[in-house]
Amino acid sequence: MVDVLVIGGGNAALCAALMAREAGASVLLLEAAPKDWRGGNSSHTRNIRAMHDEPQDVMLEAYSEEEYWQDVLKVTSGITDEFLARLVIRSSSQCRDWMRHYGVRFQAPLSGTLNLSRTNAFFMGGGKALVNAYYRSAEKLGVQVRYESPVSSVEIEDGKFIAAYVGDERIEAKTCVLAAGGFESNREWLKEAWGVNQYGESPADNFLIRGTKYNNGVLLKQLISLGADSVSDPTQAHMVAVDARAPLYDGGICTRIDAVSFGVMVNKNAQRFSDEGEDFWPKRYAFWGRLVAKEPGQIAYSIIDSKVLGRFMPPVFPGEKADTLDELATKLGLDSKALQETIHSYNAACQVGTFDHTILDDCHTQGIEPAKTHWALPIDTGPFYGYTVRPGVTFTYLGLKTDETAAVRFNSTPSSNLFVAGEMMAGNVLGKGYAAGIGMTIGTVFGRIAGTQAARASQSSKSQGVEAKNARA
Amino acid sequence: MQELKSLIKDAKGLAAGTPEAEADRMLQICNACRYCEGFCAVFPAMTRRIEFTPSVVNYLANLCHNCGACLHACQYATPHEFAVNIPRVMAQIRKETYITYAWPQSFGALYKSNGVSVSIAVSLSITFFLLLSALLNGSLFSGPLNGNFYAIFSHNTLAVMFGAVFIFSLIAIAIGIIQFWKSISAGVISASAAVEATHDALTLKYLGGGHGDGCNNEDDAFSLWRKYFHHFTFYGFMLCFAATSVATIYHYAFGWYAPYALSSLPVILGTLGGIGLLIGPAGLLYLNLQRNSAHGDASQKPMDRAFIVLLFLISASGLLLLAYRDSAAMAALLAIHLGFVMGFFLTMPYGKFAHGIYRVAALLKNSIEKRQKSHLQLGAD
Numbered sequence: 144m145v146d147v148l149v150i151g152g153g154n155a156a157l158c159a160a161l162m163a164r165e166a167g168a169s170v171l172l173l174e175a176a177p178k179d180w181r182g183g184n185s186s187h188t189r190n191i192r193a194m195h196d197e198p199q200d201v202m203l204e205a206y207s208e209e210e211y212w213q214d215v216l217k218v219t220s221g222i223t224d225e226f227l228a229r230l231v232i233r234s235s236s237q238c239r240d241w242m243r244h245y246g247v248r249f250q251a252p253l254s255g256t257l258n259l260s261r262t263n264a265f266f267m268g269g270g271k272a273l274v275n276a277y278y279r280s281a282e283k284l285g286v287q288v289r290y291e292s293p294v295s296s297v298e299i300e301d302g303k304f305i306a307a308y309v310g311d312e313r314i315e316a317k318t319c320v321l322a323a324g325g326f327e328s329n330r331e332w333l334k335e336a337w338g339v340n341q342y343g344e345s346p347a348d349n350f351l352i353r354g355t356k357y358n359n360g361v362l363l364k365q366l367i368s369l370g371a372d373s374v375s376d377p378t379q380a381h382m383v384a385v386d387a388r389a390p391l392y393d394g395g396i397c398t399r400i401d402a403v404s405f406g407v408m409v410n411k412n413a414q415r416f417s418d419e420g421e422d423f424w425p426k427r428y429a430f431w432g433r434l435v436a437k438e439p440g441q442i443a444y445s446i447i448d449s450k451v452l453g454r455f456m457p458p459v460f461p462g463e464k465a466d467t468l469d470e471l472a473t474k475l476g477l478d479s480k481a482l483q484e485t486i487h488s489y490n491a492a493c494q495v496g497t498f499d500h501t502i503l504d505d506c507h508t509q510g511i512e513p514a515k516t517h518w519a520l521p522i523d524t525g526p527f528y529g530y531t532v533r534p535g536v537t538f539t540y541l542g543l544k545t546d547e548t549a550a551v552r553f554n555s556t557p558s559s560n561l562f563v564a565g566e567m568m569a570g571n572v573l574g575k576g577y578a579a580g581i582g583m584t585i586g587t588v589f590g591r592i593a594g595t596q597a598a599r600a601s602q603s604s605k606s607q608g609v610e611a612k613n614a615r616a
Numbered sequence: 617m618q619e620l621k622s623l624i625k626d627a628k629g630l631a632a633g634t635p636e637a638e639a640d641r642m643l644q645i646c647n648a649c650r651y652c653e654g655f656c657a658v659f660p661a662m663t664r665r666i667e668f669t670p671s672v673v674n675y676l677a678n679l680c681h682n683c684g685a686c687l688h689a690c691q692y693a694t695p696h697e698f699a700v701n702i703p704r705v706m707a708q709i710r711k712e713t714y715i716t717y718a719w720p721q722s723f724g725a726l727y728k729s730n731g732v733s734v735s736i737a738v739s740l741s742i743t744f745f746l747l748l749s750a751l752l753n754g755s756l757f758s759g760p761l762n763g764n765f766y767a768i769f770s771h772n773t774l775a776v777m778f779g780a781v782f783i784f785s786l787i788a789i790a791i792g793i794i795q796f797w798k799s800i801s802a803g804v805i806s807a808s809a810a811v812e813a814t815h816d817a818l819t820l821k822y823l824g825g826g827h828g829d830g831c832n833n834e835d836d837a838f839s840l841w842r843k844y845f846h847h848f849t850f851y852g853f854m855l856c857f858a859a860t861s862v863a864t865i866y867h868y869a870f871g872w873y874a875p876y877a878l879s880s881l882p883v884i885l886g887t888l889g890g891i892g893l894l895i896g897p898a899g900l901l902y903l904n905l906q907r908n909s910a911h912g913d914a915s916q917k918p919m920d921r922a923f924i925v926l927l928f929l930i931s932a933s934g935l936l937l938l939a940y941r942d943s944a945a946m947a948a949l950l951a952i953h954l955g956f957v958m959g960f961f962l963t964m965p966y967g968k969f970a971h972g973i974y975r976v977a978a979l980l981k982n983s984i985e986k987r988q989k990s991h992l993q994l995g996a997d
Contacts, residue, residue, distance in 0.1 A: 179695050186691050189651050248827040250654030254663045267827055268689030269651025275688060275836040390698075395691045397648035453992045457666045459648040 145171040145287070146601035147594070148307060148316035150294050150362065152176065153183030154270070154583060155565025156322035157277035158590025159597065160286045161245060163320070166598035170286045171316065173309060175293035175323070175357045182274030183324050184354035184538055184566070184582075187395040189253070189270060190263040191587060192580035194236040201249045204261045208232050211262075214578050218426070222375075222574025230547055231572055231581075234588040239264060242587070246276030258423050263580040270583075294323070297362060299369055302553040304561040317601035318560040320593045321551065322586075325539035325566040326360020327380065328352055328392065333536070336377035342439045346534075349441035351385055353535040356392040363541065363567055372544035372552040375570030381577045382432025384408075384443065385535030388460050400530045401455040402462075403431060404518050405500070406447035407489055408532075410438040413472070413481035415489065420507070420517035424455075429537075429577035436534040444475050445530045446486070448522045454500055462528040471527045490521035538582065542570035549593035560600045562593035635708035639677070640668040642700045645692055652686040655826040657816075657982045658702070659686070664990045675800040677709035678978035681822040683831030684911045685838075694910070707913035714970050717792035717799075726966040731918025734926060737962045742955025749951040756948045763875035763941035765950055771867065771874075774954070781961045788965035793973055802981040809983035816983070817976045820846055834906050845899030849927060850972075852892020856931075859886035875941065887938065893931035897924045923968030930956040 147163040149156050152174025164170045174181050194211050195202050211232045215223055239249070248267040252260035259265075266273045282288060289309075297319070298305040304319040326332050333347040340346050367373050389398035404424050408431070410416050417434050421427055435443045465471035468486055472479035488511055496505030498520055506519045543551050543563045550557035565586040572585055643662055646652070653659045658680050665672060682703050692698035711727060718724030726733040749768055750756050761767045765774075816822065823831050823843040830840035863882040866872040876882050901924045904917070933953040940949055963969070 248654075248829070250826065253650045253653050254660070265654075266651075267654040268685060269649075269691065271691050272651075272685075272689035272836075279837055393691070393696060395649070396651075397645050397692070453666065456650075457644070457647050459645050 145169045145314075145316045146318065147171075147597045148304075148314060148319045149173065149322060149594075150297075150307060150319065151183065151322035151324060151565065151567075152181050152288075152290075153322065153324060153565060153586070154185035154188070154273065154277070155567075155586035155590035155593070156183075156320070157185075157274070157281060158587050159320040159322055159562070159564055159594035160281050161277065161284065162591045162594030163598040163601075164281070164284045164286050164594075166595060166602075168318075168598035168601050170281075171314070172281065172286055172288045173292040173294055173307070173314075174288065174290050176290065176355065178290045180355065180357065181278065181290060182271060182355075183358060185274050185586070186271040187269075187354050187393070187537075188266070188273075188580075188583050189396065190259065190265040190580040191239075191242075191583040192235065192263050192578060193239060193584065194232050196236070199239075200264075201251050202261065202264050206262045211235075214262075215572065215581070218576035218578045219572075219574050220576065222576075224571050227545075227547065228572045231585055231588045234591075235584045238587050238591065241591070242273075245280040247273050248276075258425050259579060293357070294362060296365055297321075299366075299561070302551075302556060302558045302561070304558065318597040319562070320549075320590075320597050321362055321366070321543070321561065321563045321567055322565040322590060322593070323362050323567060324355070324358035324360075325380070325569075326363055326377075326541070327354065327358050327536045327539045328356045329359040332360060332364070332377070333539075336541075337436075340437075344440070346436050346441050349533055350382075350436070351387075351389050351394060351398075351533050351535045352392045353383065353385060353389075353394050353398070353537045354392070358538070358566070360539070360541075363543070366543055366551065370553050372555065374542050374544045374568075375540040375574055377539065377541040379540035379570065379573075379575050380433075381429050381537035381540075381573075381582070382436060383428055383535045383537060384431035384435050384445075384532040386458060386460050387442065387531040387533045389533070389535060394535065397459040398535065399428060400445050400458055400532050401428070402445045402447050402451070402458070402528070402530060403428075405451040405455055405520075406445060406522055407486070407515070409444050409446060409477070409482065409485055411440045411442050411444075411477070413444075413477045413485050415485060415511075415513060416443075418513050418516055420515045420519060422503070422517075425579045429579075431532075432534040432536065435532055441534055443532050444477065445532060446471070446482075446522060447528050448524045449526055449528075450520060450524045452528075458530060462530040464526050464528055466525045466527075468522075468527055471529050475529045475531060486522050489515070489519075490523060493519045493521045495520060538566045538569070540570035540573055540575070542566070542568045544568075545571055545589070547592070548596050549589050550596065560597070562597050564589040564593040635705055635712065636670045636673055639673040639705045639709060642698075642702060642705060643668045643673070643676075645698055645700055646686075646702065649692070651691075652689055655685040655689075656681060656683065656822045657979070658706075661982055661985065664985065664992065666992065671799055671801070673709055674713055674796075675802075675978055675981055677706040678713060678796075678974040679982055680706035680710075681820075681831070681975070682707055682912050683823055683825060683842075684908065685825050685832055687910060688832050688836040701910060703911050704913055707916060710971065710974070711913065711916055711919075713796065713974055717796045717974075718966060719788045719791040719795075723788075723966055726963075727919070729918070730916075730967055731922045734919075734922035734959065734963050734967050738926060738929075738956060738959030741958035741962065742952055745951035745955045745958070746948070749947050753947060756951070757944050761942075761946060763946065765874060765941075765946075768947050768950055769954075778958070778961065781958065785961055785964040789970070789973055792965065792970070793977055796974060797977055797981075800978075800981055802977070803984045803988075805980065805984060806987065809980065809987060813976065813980040813983040816979050817972075832908065832911070833903050834908055841899060842903055845896045845903065847896070848892045849896030849900060852889045852894075852896050852931070853927070855885050855889025855892060856934075857889075859883070859889060883938070886934065890931045890935045890938075893927055894935070897928035897931070900924050901928070919968050926956065926960055926963075930960055 146168035147170045149160045149172040160172045250267040292309045294307045306315040337347040385398040463474040472482040492508035492511040508515045549562040551561040569585045692700040715724035829838035859882045937949040
């Protein structure tokens with residue numbers, strides 16, 4: 144029987160497996176996906192938000208615990224657990240050397256991401272390079288890895304993990320770490336969670352999944368039904384406005400539309416519905432998916448003019464291009480008159496000051512609802528461009544409640560041998576909203592805690608301890 | 617008019633799926649992702665652009681060192697439906713560069729079945745020298761000549777033959793590279809750009825992977841061996857070149873004629889260089905055979921291997937010649953060695969040798985361009 148069974152194959156799972164193995168436990172990791180698709184959503188990530196008190200290799204200036212905490216507080220509107228959030232923040236200052244030790248390399252902030260250069264450390268080559276490095280290190284360290292091994296259920300007795308099932312195979316282990324992701328790829332569950340809106344539509348029908356198709360939330364659902372304590376709610380998720388032409392799964396970063404704060408966003412009735420210039424795009428982009436999800440048809444249109452071309456990351460698919468707003472409306476399938484009215488009243492409301500998209504500038508609107516509070520320039524210089532967007536779900540926040548030991552809890556009692564990390568518990572810190580790179584921070588910090596705790600628990604009873612020692616010798 | 621439009625449409629249809637069209641498609645994806653910026657010079661150069669015309673792609677392709685890092689790190693690589701594979705498409709375009717800029721132009725065709733081209737050039741060269749040797753000396757097995765090569769081929773015969781071919785090859789390469797340079801609108805060379813590009817070329821900076829761990833070969837693990845074996849090959853080659861140059865100076869400036877003693881500078885340089893040219897190509901061939909099949913363009917493996925094997929055989933035959941220069945086998949060994957060298961000289965402008973030249977040009981453009989302000993204004997995310 145292995146000491147530690149890790150269910151999942153992304154960043155949190157790998158961190159747990161490495162830490163448990165480091166502590167001397169025997170470790171088996173079960174990845175649902177085939178090798179080519181291993182790593183879950185971690186393969187689509189690009190950085191980790193990390194606290195630091197002074198400049199540190201690729202990270203500029205300082206990012207204090209307090210500032211980090213204020214950011215978390217702001218994006219979650221206070222729906223967070225301060226104790227766990229601060230634990231994550233403080234630990235984030237400690238984990239990068241460990242990551243390097245296992246082959247993760249960092250690079251200077253990517254061009255077009257200056258706003259993140261102080262708060263986020265970028266992985267060289269992105270998340271898939273990180274995942275590759277962790278798998279190489281895990282195998283070198285003696286972690287057993289099995290691909291194409293989705294766990295269909297777990298056996299729990301009085302809050303204690305007994306075994307997991309892969310198909311008909313029963314796999315026992317002394318302890319278990321659950322790090323199998325959220326349920327974002329489970330379209331039925333999304334549909335059930337989002338229900339039917341005031342227009343009689345099922346919004347989730349129009350969601351695209353930005354990441355892996357293997358996060359079906361099977362164990363999340365089972366654990367909650369077995370009485371595990373949960374956090375957040377099933378409609379909360381990291382949701383981005385992505386190009387409507389994005390693939391159904393795994394569109395990743397390149398399908399997002401970064402033009403939003405440079406123009407206006409209208410719904411299918413050609414009406415604006417939110418402040419496009421509220422804050423810097425990296426702080427806002429994870430909100431727009433949700434905003435679009437609440438509009439009729441779950442569709443929206445980002446409209447810019449030629450003045451701002453070249454100022455944002457180029458989208459992967461070319462937008463619709465037209466010399467007049469009338470022509471653009473036709474191409475986008477919008478009511479031309481309504482679009483022109485919206486743009487004209489927006490243009491008339493623009494109070495243009497000194498445009499500077501690198502600061503919260505003084506270009507804003509006056510007298511319209513909703514206002515655009517920064518970067519408000521009239522849309523008046525053709526050709527005009529329009530991008531059709533849909534809600535893109537990155538990951539869901541509904542998770543298992545946990546504590547500083549990463550234990551799964553049943554009726555507020557921590558399990559002695561079942562732990563949780565990554566998306567399956569991110570909701571403890573992120574009740575809603577998002578700050579770029581914090582998912583990887585939560586996954587890394589709790590993955591490491593879960594691995595350490597699982598190894599310790601597997602060695603805790605005396606006889607088991609001797610057995611583990613013999614196994615190592 | 618309608619006809620013209622449909623013709624244009626057809627042309628566009630034909631163009632889809634070409635390496636240029638594929639590179640454009642993939643680079644649009646890369647440019648919206650940018651995770652690989654730290655690996656090499658290609659991606660930072662890409663971010664300075666939003667359009668990828670054939671001339672841009674041509675430049676980026678030659679800047680690419682085919683290290684493989686971006687493929688293994690790619691979230692959009694096969695089996696993803698985007699099927700991004702930058703190392704492969706760049707390799708395909710490099711081959712087209714070599715063909716397009718070959719001089720005389722029609723000789724570009726020699727790249728199409730390059731393994732065969734090189735083999736034929738080498739075979740003919742060896743045959744030529746064996747026959748010539750037999751003709752001049754009546755036999756391939758003369759008595760011991762105490763290592764005096766010139767007893768078989770006079771110094772002037774060799775100088776004229778090799779000099780003529782070498783100069784032709786240099787001219788052909790120069791014409792190609794000048795045309796390439798113009799086509800990529802490289803700009804004005806500053807001293808600091810030249811110094812940086814020289815440094816990047818001589819240290820093979822971009823086989824380091826950006827993090828210094830090296831490049832990928834069989835899988836996603838990094839290794840510095842490709843860089844090291846290239847160094848053995850390149851510096852081995854340069855030492856051999858230095859040996860020949862020193863010998864030429866000895867001959868003409870001082871009237872010291874070959875054969876030179878084992879302790880002489882030409883022999884020491886040539887021997888060290890020869891050893892480098894054995895280790896380097898042997899290592900590169902091994903890595904080439906182990907290489908992940910998704911890297912690069914499989915149709916170019918014969919070209920790569922022909923070049924690697926030719927370098928190895930030049931060195932091996934040269935060292936054998938040194939070892940047996942006092943024996944009766946000298947004449948035959950000399951003819952064989954000269955045949956390999958001649959084969960190399962003949963195919964310099966029409967084989968893998970060109971990759972180094974175009975690479976240096978692309979590195980130089982990169983160093984020039986880096987010093988210019990980007991016209992894009994990407995500041996915020």
